[in-house]
Amino acid sequence: MESSHTAVYRQNNIWRGIITACGLLMIIITLAIGAFLCYKGVGIFTTYGHSVGEFLFSSQWAPADNAQGGGKVGAAIFIFGSIITCALALLISTPFSIASAIFMTEISPGIGRKILQPAVEIFVGIPSVVYGWIGLTILVPFIKDLFDLKFGFSVLAASIVLAVMIYPTITSLSADAIRSIPKSFRQASYGLGATRWQTISQVVIPASKSGLMTAIVLGLARAFGEALAVAMVIGKMKAFPESLLSPTTNLTAAIASDMGGAMEGSEYNIALWSMALLLFIISLVFIFIIHYISAKGGHKA
Incomplete structure (x- = not known):
């Protein structure tokens, strides 16, 4: 023994x-x-002498493809392109995701658990190139014809593709957050005479707010890191968009398309590495936000 x-x-x-x-x-x-x-x-600042302000706020992007430097490395267009596409994608996807999560957990939990949840999770496994190809062959021509444009590549096309891509992430995590609310909360609400919608809107959603915010932030983090699908539909034009129907570019599209052609160790190559560092910092910020939200929610509980 x-x-x-x-x-x-x-x-x-x-x-x-x-x-x-x-x-x-x-x-x-x-x-x-x-x-x-x-x-x-950091080589773009230490080796080539560019300032952080120039990199973040200047729109002059013409880095030299040599080790001597002397070019312009303003990444404001790329940064703005990432922010506007991700923000619009989040604005499009979040209402549908939260509504789907509520339906799966509160309105029809049986169908949601057996049919809708697996169907939503299938979207997670679809390669990003498939989303980009569908956007390129269907969405871009549709936007072109609908708004009578010369080209359909635009911020709107990129945002819609991103919205579809982050939809399963936000939906699944939101559903898990709503399911984590004890049944006693709902029973107490019904016992006080509340309707199902009043229970959902005034009890369940406020109680799961930290989990829902975590889902939204994770969806936004995925949107910022997506490269291939966005690059296929955004137009990759190095200019600030005049409207949502104008083409532009973003950080991930620039890194994915230009890194292979830049000379190793050149100012151009190092500037692209600086973009990658910026994306890494943004990811860390999202992680800290998630931990802050989770800790705040746990403290309130």
């Missing part, structure tokens, strides 16, 4: 060690990626 307990104890220690090692490895990899991006990305 004692040897059996010893074997179980040893086995538990082994698995605990493996899990701890895996966790530490992920931390090390994340720190290594961050350190590498910092090493490559």
